[in-house]
Amino acid sequence: MGNINLKELALALNLSTATVSRALRDSHEISTETKKKVLELAKKLNYEPNPSASNLRSQKSKTIAVIIPEVTNNFFSQAINGIEEIARQHDYHVLIYQTHENSELEIAFMRRLLSGRVDGILISVASETNDDQDFKDILNELPVVFFDRVNENIDAVKVTTDDYESTYKATTHLIECGCRKIAYLMALNNLSTGKKRFAGYLAAMKDNNVTENEALIIPDSNNDDDNYTHIKKLLLDEKPDGIITSIENLALPCYYACRDLKLNIPRDVKLISFSNLKTAPLLNPSLSTITQPAFEMGKEAASILFKILNKKYFEPNETLVLKSVIIKRESTGF
Amino acid sequence: MGNINLKELALALNLSTATVSRALRDSHEISTETKKKVLELAKKLNYEPNPSASNLRSQKSKTIAVIIPEVTNNFFSQAINGIEEIARQHDYHVLIYQTHENSELEIAFMRRLLSGRVDGILISVASETNDDQDFKDILNELPVVFFDRVNENIDAVKVTTDDYESTYKATTHLIECGCRKIAYLMALNNLSTGKKRFAGYLAAMKDNNVTENEALIIPDSNNDDDNYTHIKKLLLDEKPDGIITSIENLALPCYYACRDLKLNIPRDVKLISFSNLKTAPLLNPSLSTITQPAFEMGKEAASILFKILNKKYFEPNETLVLKSVIIKRESTGF
Numbered sequence: 001m002g003n004i005n006l007k008e009l010a011l012a013l014n015l016s017t018a019t020v021s022r023a024l025r026d027s028h029e030i031s032t033e034t035k036k037k038v039l040e041l042a043k044k045l046n047y048e049p050n051p052s053a054s055n056l057r058s059q060k061s062k063t064i065a066v067i068i069p070e071v072t073n074n075f076f077s078q079a080i081n082g083i084e085e086i087a088r089q090h091d092y093h094v095l096i097y098q099t100h101e102n103s104e105l106e107i108a109f110m111r112r113l114l115s116g117r118v119d120g121i122l123i124s125v126a127s128e129t130n131d132d133q134d135f136k137d138i139l140n141e142l143p144v145v146f147f148d149r150v151n152e153n154i155d156a157v158k159v160t161t162d163d164y165e166s167t168y169k170a171t172t173h174l175i176e177c178g179c180r181k182i183a184y185l186m187a188l189n190n191l192s193t194g195k196k197r198f199a200g201y202l203a204a205m206k207d208n209n210v211t212e213n214e215a216l217i218i219p220d221s222n223n224d225d226d227n228y229t230h231i232k233k234l235l236l237d238e239k240p241d242g243i244i245t246s247i248e249n250l251a252l253p254c255y256y257a258c259r260d261l262k263l264n265i266p267r268d269v270k271l272i273s274f275s276n277l278k279t280a281p282l283l284n285p286s287l288s289t290i291t292q293p294a295f296e297m298g299k300e301a302a303s304i305l306f307k308i309l310n311k312k313y314f315e316p317n318e319t320l321v322l323k324s325v326i327i328k329r330e331s332t333g334f
Numbered sequence: 335m336g337n338i339n340l341k342e343l344a345l346a347l348n349l350s351t352a353t354v355s356r357a358l359r360d361s362h363e364i365s366t367e368t369k370k371k372v373l374e375l376a377k378k379l380n381y382e383p384n385p386s387a388s389n390l391r392s393q394k395s396k397t398i399a400v401i402i403p404e405v406t407n408n409f410f411s412q413a414i415n416g417i418e419e420i421a422r423q424h425d426y427h428v429l430i431y432q433t434h435e436n437s438e439l440e441i442a443f444m445r446r447l448l449s450g451r452v453d454g455i456l457i458s459v460a461s462e463t464n465d466d467q468d469f470k471d472i473l474n475e476l477p478v479v480f481f482d483r484v485n486e487n488i489d490a491v492k493v494t495t496d497d498y499e500s501t502y503k504a505t506t507h508l509i510e511c512g513c514r515k516i517a518y519l520m521a522l523n524n525l526s527t528g529k530k531r532f533a534g535y536l537a538a539m540k541d542n543n544v545t546e547n548e549a550l551i552i553p554d555s556n557n558d559d560d561n562y563t564h565i566k567k568l569l570l571d572e573k574p575d576g577i578i579t580s581i582e583n584l585a586l587p588c589y590y591a592c593r594d595l596k597l598n599i600p601r602d603v604k605l606i607s608f609s610n611l612k613t614a615p616l617l618n619p620s621l622s623t624i625t626q627p628a629f630e631m632g633k634e635a636a637s638i639l640f641k642i643l644n645k646k647y648f649e650p651n652e653t654l655v656l657k658s659v660i661i662k663r664e665s666t667g668f
Binding site for chain 2: 070071072074077080081084093094095096097098100112116232252255256257277278280282284285286332
């Protein structure tokens, strides 16, 4: 097979080398039409990026970065292990950065990583993330794959779970268990992840003709004590017969609030939570969960990043959706 | 106050600048006596390392590394948060590396960090750690603080907990609860951490005239399924009335083994475990724990590392021992 270089490819396309290079890197500065033209001819002519030139930028560090909100969150620690498994196969190192939900720290980490310290980034964004331009700037410089918590406004590969379907099924499960006053403990509401989870709940309520009630929808406060107080108030004032918590962190305050109010789970109130807690089956009562395939998501996201690192222009901007599992246990009466 | 440089300090001591420099870095190549002489005069003459020269090596990255076995272990994820709190105060970044108990990976990480990527290292060593020389080589190049799992053969600052006293107290607690056949689930037995925990158990057994029995001592296999099988066999063959697990990972297999054998905790067998599980109070039954001050240990270890980074020769090679807490819950009959 022939070996065509960037200059020859640009000549064949009647474009500048800079434009072709940007198109191959899938830059937002280049139109979709031009990108398509470039990618098609690159594929046809069997264009391979010059290894030494490309290595200068993309493969010198043999390191990738993982940027996540918290390692104490079981979902993320399991996802990291999936990422590391793939990185080891490629003889790569993994750096882990915690944002603690702070978007400024998140962008500061990413900017520092542009210095060549890493070849690519896997990120699950902070709940307060909002500045798209910062992400776009970084994506022009470095391959980034989003997982679980994604930024919808950015063109990049994303690995998520079926958030809408998960809460739809969990809500339906509670309704089938006899619940009619189902509270929703909302989180991540700035992100598509959180919006989809909430939408799944609302849709299941509507489809089953269960009345929606704003007083039953409680936003996450990012503080365990406050969450405990809000949940206790919810239980006292509104007397829900079912609760869905949209993140793991909100499940334990429900246990404590019920215990302190002498409410029996599941008799007085049923509970199901997004959770990757290893102890969920051993809790008193055991916790019904929406369990995301955290380890597999880490593996998938890392595998895609390595594909991009190897032949970056073959990877489309797509969203890969893995399925979560609903595990029914005592907290919903099973 | 006067400002004396390294050359003048060496002249005053009648030593080479290389020797003085090594003594200030606390190198193992320099005798304790010489180090003492150098440090005393350095202090007396108010010697401050030349900031630009020292920054070249020690402060250019504004990053520290944390090397730990697993982020999925609650102790470590909490310790990391303590480390990050201190790092943020110093405007430093934290890189997290997981060894998964592999000592080759551990040394490979440390060697890569020597390139100037970080200014210092906080490490809790892998359970299979054994090569002292590798550590000594790295300590000559970069400040390292050990926490929790330390290498006793290395002269460096260490932050640990009162491992001996903790298992001594936990064993005594089980004896006071009426246990006479107390099994010990051993782990980390290559490390002083594990050895001290085991010694505390043996001493408490002896001091209370409880017969020791080798069949009741089960080593950790580093694999959840194997641990479950070994614990089940222990429960069937030896019928212990109490169990101490020397790491958190061994507690959950005890719950599963008892459940599957229809043994009631605490009636048939009492259980206490080293653990930083947030869900310990909510388990069925709630778990009595030896809880290490993980967050505080991270803070202490990081604080010491920053002291060393700022004026490295003032910090002695000492071991700081923090106290763990015994929390009595239902699994020991409370």
